[in-house]
Amino acid sequence: MKYTALLALSILLLFLNSAQCSKILIVFPIAAPSHYILGNALARGLAEAGHDVTMVSPFEEKNPPKKGKYRDVVLTGFLDERNDASKRPNFFQMAETSPFFFLFFMNSVGNEYTRKMFAHPNFQALLKSDEQFDVVILEQFINDAHKVLAYHYKTPLILFSTIGPNAWVNNLVGNPSPPSYVPDVFLSYDSHMDFKQRVVNWLFTVAAELNRHLIFFPAQNKILKEYFPDAPDLSELNYNASLVLLNSHESVNDAVPHVPNMIDIGGYHVNPPKELPKDLKQFMDNATEGVIYFSLGSNIQPSQMSESMRKAILGPLGKLKQKVLWKWDEDTLPGKPDNVKISKWFPQQDILAHPNIKLFITHGGLLSTTETIYHGVPILAFPLLGDQKMNAARAEMNGYCITMQFSELTEEKVTDALNKLLNNPQYRENVKRRSRLMHDRPVKPMDLAVYWTEFVIRHKGAPHLKVAGVDLPWYKYLLLDVISFVILVIIGCSLILRVIVRKIFCSRKKTADKLKQN
Known part of the structure; x- marks a missing residue:
C-alpha cells in the first residue's frame, strides 16, 4: 500500500511538472554573435526553467542545457555569407556616414534577412511540420514580417529588443517616446540635448517614421504575402505583441517611459565568472x-x-x-x-x-x-x-x-x-x-524573463497589459484630429466674430450717417 501511494505521488508530480512545460519558439535570425548571445541566453534560461525550446538562428548550440528540452533549427549558410571577407563592410570607413544613410542601409539588410529566413529549407521544414507552440519569441530587428509566425501558430507574440526601448518597438506597443529627451539610437546624443540636437533628433524621428511607413513596412508586407498569402496585412500583425522584453536597465540606459507590457531584463546574459584558461x-x-x-x-x-x-x-x-x-x-x-x-x-x-x-x-x-x-x-x-x-x-x-x-x-x-x-x-x-x-534588483533578470514569458502563456496573451494607444491610428494618437478641430473652431469663431463686428460697425455707421443728414 505504501509503495502504491509513493508511485501515485510520483506520477502526480511528473504530471504536474509536465503540465507546466510549454513549447516555445525563439527566432533570432541575424548572423551576428552579439545578437545570438542574447537569444541563446534567453533560450537556455527558458529551457532550464523546464520548457521545451526551439531556437531558430544561424548558430548551433554545442552544449545544450541539461534541463528541459532544447533544439536548434540552424539557418545554415548565413554565417558563411557573413564571414565572406569580400562582403564584409569596412566599418571604420562608414563611421562618419550620415545617420540618415543608415535608414536605407538597414532597410536593405532587414529585407534580405527576412526573405532569406522565410526561404531557408530548414525553416520551411519547421513550418510544414505539424508542430505547435505555446508562444513565439521574436527578435525585433528590421524583420517585421516575421511576426506572421504568431498568426501561423496561433500563439501570443513576445518581441525581444536587443537595444532596449527604441523607435523600432515603441510605436508597436504604444509607448511614448518624446524626441525632446529620447534620442534615436543612430544619433550620438544623450538624453540632455541642446536646441540644435533636439532639432536634428526631431527631424530624424520624422524621417525614420516616414521611412518605416512609406518604404520599409510596404516592402516587408510584400515579402510576407509571398510566403503567407492568406495572412492578415502587416499593418495588423505589427501591433499584436503581447510583451516586449528589453535588453536594458536604468543602470545602463536612460530612464524613459515604459508601458505595462515592456519589461527590462538587461544584464540577464551576464554569467558568474569562470576560471580563466x-x-x-x-x-x-x-x-x-x-x-x-x-x-x-x-x-x-x-x-x-x-x-x-x-x-x-x-x-x-x-x-x-x-x-x-x-x-x-x-x-x-x-x-x-x-x-x-x-x-x-x-x-x-x-x-x-x-x-x-x-x-x-x-x-x-x-x-x-x-x-x-x-x-x-x-x-x-x-x-x-x-x-x-x-x-x-x-x-x-x-x-x-x-x-x-x-x-x-x-x-x-x-x-x-x-x-x-x-x-x-x-x-x-x-x-x-x-x-x-x-x-540592486529585487528579482534576477533571467527569472523576470522566465516569469513574464510564462505569464503571457498562462493568460493567453495577457491583453489586459496593452494600452489603448496601440489601437489608435497615428493621427489620433498625436491628437491631430482634435488639434485640427480646435483650430477650425477657433477660425470659425473668429470669422463669425469678425462678421458680427463688421455688422455692428456698419449698423452704427449707417445710424451716424442718418443723424448727420438730419
Missing part, C-alpha cells in the same frame, strides 16, 4: 600594475583600421606600465609592443571580472557596456555606428567613460585619455556606483 590567468595574475582589455566586438574587424589609427593607439599603449589584452582578428599585429597580448578570442566576461582589470577599451556595443557596468570597469570608447555612439555618449554623461572618434585619433589625445581614465579615481567610482545599481 591557465595562460591567461597567469598573464593577468602577474600584472601587478593591472590589465587593459581592448575589444571592438564581434562584428568589427580591427585589422581594417588604417595604419595611422593603429599607430595612434599602439604608441600610447606601449608606453604604459599596464599589460594589454587586445582581441585582434589576425595572427600578427604590426608594431605590437611587448606589453600587448593578442588573440582572436578572449572570455570577455571572465576578464572583466578579474580584480586586476583597470580599463576596457571598447566600441561601445550594448553588451560590452552592460558587462563593463556589471563588473564596474571604466571604459575608453571608440564608437563606430549603430547604437554605439549613443551608448558611448550616455556612458560619458554618467562619468565612467571618455569617448573618441577614430577619425580624430592622435597619440597625444589617446595618451591623455588613458592617463585620465587610469589615474583619476572618479571614473572608477562612477562606474562602481552604476554597478551597484545594476546588482
Whole structure:
C-alpha cells in the first residue's frame, strides 16, 4: 500500500511538472554573435526553467542545457555569407556616414534577412511540420514580417529588443517616446540635448517614421504575402505583441517611459565568472600594475583600421606600465609592443571580472557596456555606428567613460585619455556606483524573463497589459484630429466674430450717417 501511494505521488508530480512545460519558439535570425548571445541566453534560461525550446538562428548550440528540452533549427549558410571577407563592410570607413544613410542601409539588410529566413529549407521544414507552440519569441530587428509566425501558430507574440526601448518597438506597443529627451539610437546624443540636437533628433524621428511607413513596412508586407498569402496585412500583425522584453536597465540606459507590457531584463546574459584558461590567468595574475582589455566586438574587424589609427593607439599603449589584452582578428599585429597580448578570442566576461582589470577599451556595443557596468570597469570608447555612439555618449554623461572618434585619433589625445581614465579615481567610482545599481534588483533578470514569458502563456496573451494607444491610428494618437478641430473652431469663431463686428460697425455707421443728414 505504501509503495502504491509513493508511485501515485510520483506520477502526480511528473504530471504536474509536465503540465507546466510549454513549447516555445525563439527566432533570432541575424548572423551576428552579439545578437545570438542574447537569444541563446534567453533560450537556455527558458529551457532550464523546464520548457521545451526551439531556437531558430544561424548558430548551433554545442552544449545544450541539461534541463528541459532544447533544439536548434540552424539557418545554415548565413554565417558563411557573413564571414565572406569580400562582403564584409569596412566599418571604420562608414563611421562618419550620415545617420540618415543608415535608414536605407538597414532597410536593405532587414529585407534580405527576412526573405532569406522565410526561404531557408530548414525553416520551411519547421513550418510544414505539424508542430505547435505555446508562444513565439521574436527578435525585433528590421524583420517585421516575421511576426506572421504568431498568426501561423496561433500563439501570443513576445518581441525581444536587443537595444532596449527604441523607435523600432515603441510605436508597436504604444509607448511614448518624446524626441525632446529620447534620442534615436543612430544619433550620438544623450538624453540632455541642446536646441540644435533636439532639432536634428526631431527631424530624424520624422524621417525614420516616414521611412518605416512609406518604404520599409510596404516592402516587408510584400515579402510576407509571398510566403503567407492568406495572412492578415502587416499593418495588423505589427501591433499584436503581447510583451516586449528589453535588453536594458536604468543602470545602463536612460530612464524613459515604459508601458505595462515592456519589461527590462538587461544584464540577464551576464554569467558568474569562470576560471580563466591557465595562460591567461597567469598573464593577468602577474600584472601587478593591472590589465587593459581592448575589444571592438564581434562584428568589427580591427585589422581594417588604417595604419595611422593603429599607430595612434599602439604608441600610447606601449608606453604604459599596464599589460594589454587586445582581441585582434589576425595572427600578427604590426608594431605590437611587448606589453600587448593578442588573440582572436578572449572570455570577455571572465576578464572583466578579474580584480586586476583597470580599463576596457571598447566600441561601445550594448553588451560590452552592460558587462563593463556589471563588473564596474571604466571604459575608453571608440564608437563606430549603430547604437554605439549613443551608448558611448550616455556612458560619458554618467562619468565612467571618455569617448573618441577614430577619425580624430592622435597619440597625444589617446595618451591623455588613458592617463585620465587610469589615474583619476572618479571614473572608477562612477562606474562602481552604476554597478551597484545594476546588482540592486529585487528579482534576477533571467527569472523576470522566465516569469513574464510564462505569464503571457498562462493568460493567453495577457491583453489586459496593452494600452489603448496601440489601437489608435497615428493621427489620433498625436491628437491631430482634435488639434485640427480646435483650430477650425477657433477660425470659425473668429470669422463669425469678425462678421458680427463688421455688422455692428456698419449698423452704427449707417445710424451716424442718418443723424448727420438730419
